[in-house]
Amino acid sequence: MRPGELIASDRGARASRPDDLHQAWTVLEQVMDPEVPVVSVVDLGIVRALDWANGHLQVTVTPTYSGCPATEVIEQDIRAALEQAGFAEPALKRQLSPAWTTDWISASGRERLRAYGIAAPLGSSNKRSLLGEPQVIACPQCGSSHTEVLSEFGSTACKALYRCCDCREPFDYFKCI
Ligand SMILES: [Zn+2]
Structure with missing residues (x-):
């Protein structure tokens, strides 16, 4: 184990660091749309923003359209991928306006x-x-x-x-x- 790994694994209360946000974007680039498994949620443009809120990563998602049944699945996939990458309890925020195009x-x-x-x-x-x-x-x-x-x-x-x-x-x- 290299020095620093212990600190890196302590994800309970993280400071907002730009490299963490960069890592989160990289994680989301691997989360594919469940209906079109060749494009990521980042490529689709439905992930609008990543921020830190009260020590947790906050993901702002705009669904492709408000009744799209894939939205729930997408949000679960985003949460699971981020938690697997070490982002504890990411918060998902659904933003309907402006509407996705x-x-x-x-x-x-x-x-x-x-x-x-x-x-x-x-x-x-x-x-x-x-x-x-x-x-x-x-x-x-x-x-x-x-x-x-x-x-x-x-x-x-x-x-x-x-x-x-x-x-x-x-x-x-x-x-x-
Ligand atoms: Zn043709």
Whole structure:
């Protein structure tokens, strides 16, 4: 055992140190979305902030949408991962405003979604759909924009099922806004 390890394992009352917050972010980068296991909660942009409150780590989470059944699972996963990393009794704070938008998905998250076969959403296309303009969703397989909606509900309520008219492959579109 190296000197300092005893101190490092005493997590009861921790001072707020920037390197601890950095470590907590690193831990959360390994917590995957239960519905889309290739993107982390950090890549999705649902972890809004990490702070210290009364000696405990406080995690501010904004659900992808308020009724999303995965939110409970995500919060449990976040808590478990942090406790395993030595953060005692992390506090989770749910923040509903401002509402999560797909714009918060990181560039690497979008790339991983695409590689997984899910069309990565664009905030601007969602805004266009709100205005009643047609939404063009590019095929994640071949990049064609010649696609059609098969079902507004794909494998989960968060996704719509599309099909590419060129390569004929069906794909999920992540539609939460
Ligand atoms: Zn295609």
